[in-house]
Amino acid sequence: MTVEIRRLTAGEYSLLVPTLVDIYIAAMEYNPAIRDQRIRVWRGEVAWPGFTAIAAVDGDDVVGVAYGFLGSRDRWWDRQLVRSMEESGGITHERQQILDSYFEVAEIHVAPGQQGRGIGAAMLAELLRQAPAAWALLSTPEVKDEANHAFSLYRRFGFVDVARRFLYPGDQRPFAILGRPLPLEL
Secondary structure, eight states, X not given: OOEEEEEEOHHHHHHHHHHHHHHHHHHHXXXXXXXXXXXXXXXXXXXXXXXXXXXXXXXXXXXXXXXXXXXXXXXXXXXXXXXXXXXXXXXXXXXXXXXXXXXXXXXXXXXXXGTTSSHHHHHHHHHHHTOSSSEEXXXXXOOGGGOSHHHHHHHHTTOEEEEEEEEOTTOXXXXXXXXXXXXXXX
């Protein structure tokens, strides 16, 4: 069966959040104990300006999720983004332009058994197709030599380094923060 990539309404997304969080936990290999907390957070995301959610559906099964929204100084992630820039060379003119207009790719995950089939690329293309900002930004865990599906996908989409080896509070893994100008033209 062919995987369908579709935009979700806020209501559809909210109803699917438990399934979507399960995909996230499996894909990121997180402890399932975070499930209830993540469900609460994810349901609250629909309130942010520019919220857009995409699902990958294979028959009756949801096998992927991607969502994002406009960056905002009110968000924890924006404060981390500013800190990452300050720690890696400061807020240059280009970095200020990024901060002034970006779409945060908050999450993009494909169920482990479905990875490597182009689902992530299709979801990312649809998520960014009408993103209402000048830049798209995301973060991903660092891996040696960028040797995983995520880095391959982001590089193929033209994402470049904004900050590397950044440590978020409460997570011992270093992350890369990547960005690309919009609109998306593939």
